[in-house]
Amino acid sequence: MAILRDSVTQPEANIGKAFSDTACNSRGTPRTRVNQLLHSNPNLWRGCDMAGQGFHGVATGYRELDDILPGRGWPRSGLVEVIARHSGMGELQLLIPLMQSVIKQGKWILWVAPPYLLNAPALTQAGIDIDQILIVKQDTPCKDALWSMEKAMQTENCGLVLAWQNWLPGKVLRRLQLAAEAGDTLAVLFKHNDSKYSPSPLRLQIRASATDNRDFSRAEVTVIKARGNFRPLSAQFSLYPESLSA
Amino acid sequence: MEDLDNSAQKPVATAGSRKSGVLKLPLANRCGPDKQPCSNDEGNKNPAKSRSRRQSLWYALYFPQLSELSESQQTQILTELAGLAENVSATVSFHSQALVCEIRSSLRYFGGIDNIHSKLQSLIVPALQNRSLGDSFLYAASPTVSGSLLLARSGHNALVYQKENLRSALGKLSVDVLDLQKEQRRRLHSMGVRKIRDIWRLPTEGLHKRFGSNFVNSLSKAVGKSPEPTRNYIPSPEFSASYDLAYEVENLHYLLPVIDEILIKLRDFLIQRDLSTSRLQLSMIHEKRSRTEIDIGLRQATRQRDHLLLLIETHFAQLAVPAPVVGLELEVRQFDAFLSESDALLTEEQIGHGSKINSKNLDQFMEQLHARLGDDALKSINTVAEHCPEYATQQLNYTDRKATGKPAEVARNLRPFWLLDRPVQLTLRNGRLYHNQAINLISGPERIETSWWSGQEIRRDYYIAREQNGSRLWIFRERLEERQWYLHGYFS
Numbered sequence: 158m159a160i161l162r163d164s165v166t167q168p169e170a171n172i173g174k175a176f177s178d179t180a181c182n183s184r185g186t187p188r189t190r191v192n193q194l195l196h197s198n199p200n201l202w203r204g205c206d207m208a209g210q211g212f213h214g215v216a217t218g219y220r221e222l223d224d225i226l227p228g229r230g231w232p233r234s235g236l237v238e239v240i241a242r243h244s245g246m247g248e249l250q251l252l253i254p255l256m257q258s259v260i261k262q263g264k265w266i267l268w269v270a271p272p273y274l275l276n277a278p279a280l281t282q283a284g285i286d287i288d289q290i291l292i293v294k295q296d297t298p299c300k301d302a303l304w305s306m307e308k309a310m311q312t313e314n315c316g317l318v319l320a321w322q323n324w325l326p327g328k329v330l331r332r333l334q335l336a337a338e339a340g341d342t343l344a345v346l347f348k349h350n351d352s353k354y355s356p357s358p359l360r361l362q363i364r365a366s367a368t369d370n371r372d373f374s375r376a377e378v379t380v381i382k383a384r385g386n387f388r389p390l391s392a393q394f395s396l397y398p399e400s401l402s403a
Numbered sequence: 404m405e406d407l408d409n410s411a412q413k414p415v416a417t418a419g420s421r422k423s424g425v426l427k428l429p430l431a432n433r434c435g436p437d438k439q440p441c442s443n444d445e446g447n448k449n450p451a452k453s454r455s456r457r458q459s460l461w462y463a464l465y466f467p468q469l470s471e472l473s474e475s476q477q478t479q480i481l482t483e484l485a486g487l488a489e490n491v492s493a494t495v496s497f498h499s500q501a502l503v504c505e506i507r508s509s510l511r512y513f514g515g516i517d518n519i520h521s522k523l524q525s526l527i528v529p530a531l532q533n534r535s536l537g538d539s540f541l542y543a544a545s546p547t548v549s550g551s552l553l554l555a556r557s558g559h560n561a562l563v564y565q566k567e568n569l570r571s572a573l574g575k576l577s578v579d580v581l582d583l584q585k586e587q588r589r590r591l592h593s594m595g596v597r598k599i600r601d602i603w604r605l606p607t608e609g610l611h612k613r614f615g616s617n618f619v620n621s622l623s624k625a626v627g628k629s630p631e632p633t634r635n636y637i638p639s640p641e642f643s644a645s646y647d648l649a650y651e652v653e654n655l656h657y658l659l660p661v662i663d664e665i666l667i668k669l670r671d672f673l674i675q676r677d678l679s680t681s682r683l684q685l686s687m688i689h690e691k692r693s694r695t696e697i698d699i700g701l702r703q704a705t706r707q708r709d710h711l712l713l714l715i716e717t718h719f720a721q722l723a724v725p726a727p728v729v730g731l732e733l734e735v736r737q738f739d740a741f742l743s744e745s746d747a748l749l750t751e752e753q754i755g756h757g758s759k760i761n762s763k764n765l766d767q768f769m770e771q772l773h774a775r776l777g778d779d780a781l782k783s784i785n786t787v788a789e790h791c792p793e794y795a796t797q798q799l800n801y802t803d804r805k806a807t808g809k810p811a812e813v814a815r816n817l818r819p820f821w822l823l824d825r826p827v828q829l830t831l832r833n834g835r836l837y838h839n840q841a842i843n844l845i846s847g848p849e850r851i852e853t854s855w856w857s858g859q860e861i862r863r864d865y866y867i868a869r870e871q872n873g874s875r876l877w878i879f880r881e882r883l884e885e886r887q888w889y890l891h892g893y894f895s
Contacts, residue, residue: 245874245893365873
């Protein structure tokens with residue numbers, strides 16, 4: 158089975174060309190033809206190879222989440238969109254293990270224009286060294302916020318860039334994605350709404366666990382889109398360690 | 404000060420013109436009854452040799468009024484005065500409550516020591532009056548630094564041109580002018596020593612034994628028998644460069660090559676003096692308008708041209724000039740010592756994961772952010788040992804950040820990541836709480852009562868709650884007056 162990896166970044170004309178090339182040149186069994194096609198176009202690969210993609214991600218700290226992410230973890234670089242319809246869904250708690258590992262590497266975390274006041278005792282409780290936290294203030298204009306995101310991703314000392322922007326055009330997202338890949342940095346964009354055509358390679362939605370609303374700790378995470386994934390997956394798990402859950 | 408001696412015009416002493424004088428002191432034409440002959444004697448027999456070894460003449464300015472001030476004030480005043488003394492001499496050195504400048508080399512230029520003295524007086528007296536430190540100072544000139552200082556301290560305002568006369572001139576002085584400890588002073592007194600001359604009559608070995616070699620050394624320095632290292636005044640560096648453009652420029656990016664040129668000059672200047680800079684001011688000059696000024700502050704002092712250029716470019720992106728630019732000026736506001744960085748012997752992978760990444764890139768990044776967003780855009784946070792949740796976090800400007808050793812102790816109970824600027828009141832309908840949707844309490848209460856001493860008492864019961872849509876909330880109920888419910892934060 159061959160599937161299209163990323164329809165947005167690669168124009169479709171390319172694929173059509175690949176098909177016609179192979180159709181003209183190749184003789185032999187369909188299987189060799191397919192192999193040839195897969196070789197000639199890097200945007201095509203076998204879906205059954207999914208499992209063999211290895212463990213190249215950064216462990217999220219939640220086993221259930223690792224299972225549904227390609228590469229079994231957060232990507233090492235690039236743009237991740239986390240969609241939480243309301244504040245307080247546990248979207249930051251989801252990233253706490255990642256933040257801990259970033260801090261441990263001696264890198265900084267840049268918070269670009271967070272929507273509320275960041276509560277330092279909460280971070281200390283979560284085991285994050287607040288000395289390596291840097292905040293770009295709340296009412297920064299969008300243009301400046303994006304500029305500082307891009308600059309931060311180009312700096313090797315920033316290990317993680319967090320931003321809160323709801324409506325960004327695809328062009329801007331693409332640019333951020335490129336900056337993140339070039340700077341080998343992970344950027345997380347928190348949104349209230351999902352936009353179907355977003356080019357970010359990984360989009361997650363976090364919501365309250367449907368089964369029990371009175372349980373403080375449980376959350377449900379759905380992978381809306383992941384490069385290298387071919388169907389939405391979701392997992393339910395507990396965000397807080399036992400000792401902390403109320 | 405009268406000038407009896409004409410060797411001022413002929414600084415080189417020859418055997419014939421050695422009728423030199425001590426002003427306001429009895430003249431001494433020959434060397435005193437010495438155990439050693441004057442060190443200059445052989446030199447003077449050979450004119451060529453003595454010409455090559457020019458004696459210097461040191462002019463000492465002694466300010467007894469400084470003794471009442473603190474040490475730092477003294478240094479400050481002396482530095483200021485040294486700047487003035489630089490008008491007559493290239494070498495100005497610092498001493499306790501005194502300055503000494505070399506004036507032999509400037510005698511011919513100023514036309515005699517009288518002119519030098521009156522020039523110094525006209526410069527220094529107003530400066531002293533400004534600081535209400537009286538209007539006089541003591542002075543003396545002689546061929547040795549310590550000799551001049553001693554003569555000045557004695558208040559004789561003497562001038563000694565030749566080294567060989569120095570000994571007798573100093574001999575007349577009371578031992579009180581020597582910088583001695585109380586015990587040494589007492590001992591000298593009980594030995595019957597009143598004048599410096601009396602000391603010279605004593606055997607050197609015994610002096611060494613009784614008063615230590617420092618004492619003997621300082622005396623032999625005064626007569627020019629041992630070298631006198633001094634701490635000289637080095638004027639603080641100044642850099643300002645300007646450039647007049649041939650035509651008016653409106654697009655600021657066209658200025659960058661010119662700025663680059665100035666920055667090259669700046670870099671060379673800094674390298675020569677082994678300095679770096681942490682504050683610059685770039686002014687753009689307009690016709691018939693006041694200039695546009697950009698202040699460039701750096702987190703870490705640098706002399707890197709490309710970094711400075713990048714910062715200026717970032718500033719330009721935000722800047723709108725009111726009129727075309729006709730000239731540029733760059734001025735350094737603060738100089739810093741240059742600290743070079745050494746590279747690690749091993750590359751990062753070899754050191755391992757625990758290593759800290761070099762902070763230079765980070766600082767450059769911060770500076771860029773500052774340049775674009777303004778100084779108060781970057782914040783860092785800090786915990787404060789405080790029960791009241793809104794005061795437990797401190798947001799500081801990144802520049803004011805202090806290196807805090809240990810973070811303050813924080814609450815044991817779970818705290819939310821987000822706090823609202825001000826708590827939002829919740830509505831209570833039919834016994835149920837509502838924000839956007841109905842709220843269920845999950846745990847609590849956690850009682851916080853504090854600040855009763857300040858008049859703004861805080862008495863709250865905090866609960867962890869969950870809204871119908873799944874939001875985790877941190878809410879509290881006032882325990883005062885109306886007992887209202889408020890939303891205070893989100894467990895994001």
